[in-house]
Amino acid sequence: MIEARHIDKSFGENKVLDDVSFLFEEGKNNLIIGQSGSGKTVFMKCLVGLYNIDQGEVDYDGRVFSRMKTKERKKLRQEMGMLFQGGALFDYMTVEQNVMFPLNLLTKQSSAEKLDRVNFCLDRVNLNKANNLMPSELSGGMTKRVAIARAIAMNPKYLFCDEPNSGLDPKTAGLIDELISEITKEFQITTIVNTHDMNSVLNIGDKVAYIANGKVWWGGSKEEILSSDNKKLNEFIFATELTRRLKK
Amino acid sequence: MIMLFGKYFLLMRDVIQRPQKWRFFWKQLFTEFYSLGVESLGIVAIISVFMGAVLALQTAFNIDTPLVPMTMVGFTTRQGIVLEFSPTIISLILAGKVGSRIASEIGTMKVTEQIDALEIMGINSANFLILPKISAAIIINPFLIIISMFLGIFGGWLACVTTNLVTSHDYIIGIRSWFDPYSITYALTKTVVFAYIIASVSAFYGYITKGGALDVGSASTKAVVQSSILIIIFNLILTQLLLT
Numbered sequence: 001m002i003e004a005r006h007i008d009k010s011f012g013e014n015k016v017l018d019d020v021s022f023l024f025e026e027g028k029n030n031l032i033i034g035q036s037g038s039g040k041t042v043f044m045k046c047l048v049g050l051y052n053i054d055q056g057e058v059d060y061d062g063r064v065f066s067r068m069k070t071k072e073r074k075k076l077r078q079e080m081g082m083l084f085q086g087g088a089l090f091d092y093m094t095v096e097q098n099v100m101f102p103l104n105l106l107t108k109q110s111s112a113e114k115l116d117r118v119n120f121c122l123d124r125v126n127l128n129k130a131n132n133l134m135p136s137e138l139s140g141g142m143t144k145r146v147a148i149a150r151a152i153a154m155n156p157k158y159l160f161c162d163e164p165n166s167g168l169d170p171k172t173a174g175l176i177d178e179l180i181s182e183i184t185k186e187f188q189i190t191t192i193v194n195t196h197d198m199n200s201v202l203n204i205g206d207k208v209a210y211i212a213n214g215k216v217w218w219g220g221s222k223e224e225i226l227s228s229d230n231k232k233l234n235e236f237i238f239a240t241e242l243t244r245r246l247k248k
Numbered sequence: 249m250i251m252l253f254g255k256y257f258l259l260m261r262d263v264i265q266r267p268q269k270w271r272f273f274w275k276q277l278f279t280e281f282y283s284l285g286v287e288s289l290g291i292v293a294i295i296s297v298f299m300g301a302v303l304a305l306q307t308a309f310n311i312d313t314p315l316v317p318m319t320m321v322g323f324t325t326r327q328g329i330v331l332e333f334s335p336t337i338i339s340l341i342l343a344g345k346v347g348s349r350i351a352s353e354i355g356t357m358k359v360t361e362q363i364d365a366l367e368i369m370g371i372n373s374a375n376f377l378i379l380p381k382i383s384a385a386i387i388i389n390p391f392l393i394i395i396s397m398f399l400g401i402f403g404g405w406l407a408c409v410t411t412n413l414v415t416s417h418d419y420i421i422g423i424r425s426w427f428d429p430y431s432i433t434y435a436l437t438k439t440v441v442f443a444y445i446i447a448s449v450s451a452f453y454g455y456i457t458k459g460g461a462l463d464v465g466s467a468s469t470k471a472v473v474q475s476s477i478l479i480i481i482f483n484l485i486l487t488q489l490l491l492t
């Protein structure tokens with residue numbers, strides 16, 4: 001469980017998050033949806049502490065990030081996995097080295113144990129022949145899958161995914177969503193996914209927060225989202241022909 | 249401006265710490281020896297030989313009275329190379345070559361969120377990425393500069409001998425006269441300071457990059473310009489401090 005309480009974040013004059021609160025639940029796909037530029041990435045980076053927040057607190061199962069010491073934060077970080085928008089694979093390392101990297105740096109496992117874990121993770125994302133490829137040799141979907149494998153290498157309790165299926169075709173996008181969802185259920189992870197894709201929302205949105213103009217305007221599940229009478233939300237979700245037809 | 253200085257010192261505070269895993273540090277250090285040092289050898293060699301040659305020829309052409317012995321050519325060339333040309337000019341060349349490389353490498357990692365990826369794993373990214381680069385530059389640049397000194401003096405000799413302006417004998421007497429070992433200390437002290445400036449300033453501009461590929465380009469330009477300016481300023485300061 002991760003709880004964001006009254007978070008404010010500005011960049012200079014630009015107030016990106018204004019008193020944002022939300023509860024992200026364990027074992028669920030928690031989605032943050034909103035238009036491009038609405039602050040999803042900033043919100044996620046505030047949650048994980050990559051950005052310092054101006055006000056408010058982030059609570060990880062009773063541990064408040066802003067009140068923790070550097071050492072405790074480092075430990076908490078090791079319980080987090082994050083999938084970045086562009087994959088953020090280390091481009092001078094092979095796929096295998098990428099996934100092994102956190103294990104090398106943060107654990108004392110033997111080489112055999114580490115390799116086992118790497119192969120398990122790669123297998124889990126259906127990539128078992130890619131160990132020796134370089135990131136530049138991967139397709140968009142493969143890049144995301146390697147990034148997922150790296151994010152789950154340390155067995156995280158918290159998984160953050162920033163636009164996991166942006167730039168992918170609908171089929172691959174769907175597969176990535178499924179994968180994230182399966183992993184979340186299988187390991188009972190608190191997963192937070194940023195997306196602007198209504199397909200993902202209807203597919204895996206156990207719990208959804210809609211943000212716009214720095215505020216959370218609506219929270220609920222995929223079952224409730226189409227029938228909500230929240231005007232702000234409807235502007236966003238019925239922006240496409242497809243969802244409008246679905247409503248009818 | 250003051251903000252920039254503040255940011256720089258905050259970054260350096262994160263950089264200058266014990267590496268989390270020494271094995272990674274050593275590995276990275278040796279990679280950097282190669283990419284910062286070995287890969288710069290070619291350009292350093294070419295420039296040194298040619299500059300040494302030009303220095304010697306110009307001195308020889310300007311001696312038009314028999315009152316000044318031709319051994320002055322070797323002496324002047326040596327002094328010029330050791331005191332100024334190798335430590336300062338070669339460092340400026342390295343600021344261009346190595347500085348842009350460091351800034352664009354780290355800048356790319358920043359805009360593609362690779363640095364965030366390190367941070368989220370609980371790794372001190374500044375220390376992990378920048379310390380090996382600064383250490384490598386500080387260790388390897390003095391070697392490059394010493395090589396440059398020898399090649400510069402050799403270039404002067406080659407020019408003299410091939411043009412018959414100065415005999416090999418005179419030139420060698422020249423380069424061996426009035427030698428003060430302190431000039432080497434002075435030159436290498438400058439080199440180490442310049443190496444630190446090049447690596448740390450370039451890494452800094454890479455690290456604060458925001459945006460995309462275009463911003464990486466401009467970060468790398470800024471890195472080269474700023475480290476060059478700092479080298480020139482510190483050259484003056486160090487010369488004042490060390491030679492008076």
Ligand SMILES: Nc1ncnc2c1ncn2[C@@H]1O[C@H](COP(=O)(O)OP(=O)(O)O)[C@@H](O)[C@H]1O
Nearest residue numbers: 011016034035036037038039040041042043458
């Ligand atoms: N590092 C930063 N510095 C200044 N402004 C930023 C920074 N990161 C994001 N912003 C601003 O915050 C707003 C939200 O951006 P972002 O969270 O990336 O949107 P998205 O919902 O598309 O992920 C944008 O107006 C952007 O300009």
Ligand SMILES: [Mg+2]
Nearest residue numbers: 040041085163
């Ligand atoms: Mg975003």
